[in-house]
């Protein structure tokens with residue numbers, strides 16, 4: 001009899017303390033919002049599997065686009081060569097994005113799309129002789145990914161404490177609120193006047209990993225305006241917010257100002273294959289366009305613009321533009337609103353916030369609201385027991401469902417969250 005290997009025999013899982021973590025749940029197949037486990041249990045994926053599966057799992061349209069592409073052209077070097085799926089995707093993205101964007105640079109995932117954006121911004125100034133512009137402005141608690149540039153831009157925390165010495169200097173400013181916007185603007189201006197800043201990078205409207213922290217478009221507009229006045233490039237990291245999440249295709253559509261560079265990934269392929277893109281304006285591109293070879297953007301990955309990933313993205317973009325998908329995005333937003341109202345007065349609920357299809361519920365807790373809050377583990381296990389995949393960020397429970405979620409499934413997610421509030425209250429997880 002062959003011995004059954006456990007997942008953890010040879011696999012080191014991400015963001016997981018392998019010594020204390022529960023055994024990972026083995027999923028054998030999935031369809032739409034349902035994850036089917038090896039033991040027969042079914043889970044509703046209420047967070048789109050780390051925010052990527054915008055059209056649900058095993059979508060047939062995307063699957064057949066990939067299958068067709070796999071039999072035609074699976075991969076080709078993207079320096080000196082090109083292919084139709086990449087050409088089609090670049091055209092669609094430029095059409096979908098607000099006006100002003102012009103060139104699409106391909107990479108592998110969210111972190112690399114940010115890495116590319118930061119390098120583009122630094123080299124933009126370098127190519128023009130402004131070698132003193134080497135710093136970034138970013139928000140406190142920002143999350144832009146796990147590679148070194150992306151970590152540097154991110155807020156300093158336990159997650160990157162081991163790498164403090166290796167991270168480059170970034171000016172971190174508080175997320176603007178109506179109470180601090182004047183102070184934050186003054187701080188921004190003071191930093192900007194030093195003339196050392198290459199770019200301001202931000203997650204527009206919602207800081208995802210920070211606990212779905214939401215802030216006003218008008219406040220971001222004000223800071224972008226200041227950046228522009230001081231010759232600072234603006235990078236919108238829409239890796240999480242892109243492709244319908246905030247109610248519009250891109251969160252930046254809700255701004256008056258327009259950034260110079262945008263980073264996209266996650267939902268771009270509907271969760272089928274990894275792909276990142278960094279889209280720039282013509283102004284950025286022109287700073288690299290020269291007879292002088294040293295002005296080249298020397299960056300690329302082996303799988304840059306992989307045709308299978310591009311085919312998946314083309315199919316995902318097609319689905320996103322269907323009226324039925326837009327209706328679903330509106331439906332989820334409305335359902336979230338009424339659920340938030342229903343639970344607002346529960347003693348376990350500190351506050352709720354919502355942007356488009358994202359609903360965040362901040363739980364009352366005696367402990368500081370951080371990722372390591374013990375309430376998180378209690379809540380996570382409760383949801384898993386109930387057959388719902390929700391992965392609280394500290395004391396913030398959030399829902400970010402695939403757009404194809406049915407009314408019944410969404411109701412089940414709400415019911416389980418409502419149950420969890422009573423459970424957490426009764427089990428006394430509020431006390432520190």
Ligand SMILES: Cc1ncc(COP(=O)(O)O)c(C=O)c1O
Nearest residue numbers: 109110111143144145208239240
């Ligand atoms: C805003 C933002 N940027 C970048 C990333 C990194 O993306 P990836 O995990 O694909 O590298 C994430 C991931 O959650 C994110 O939320």
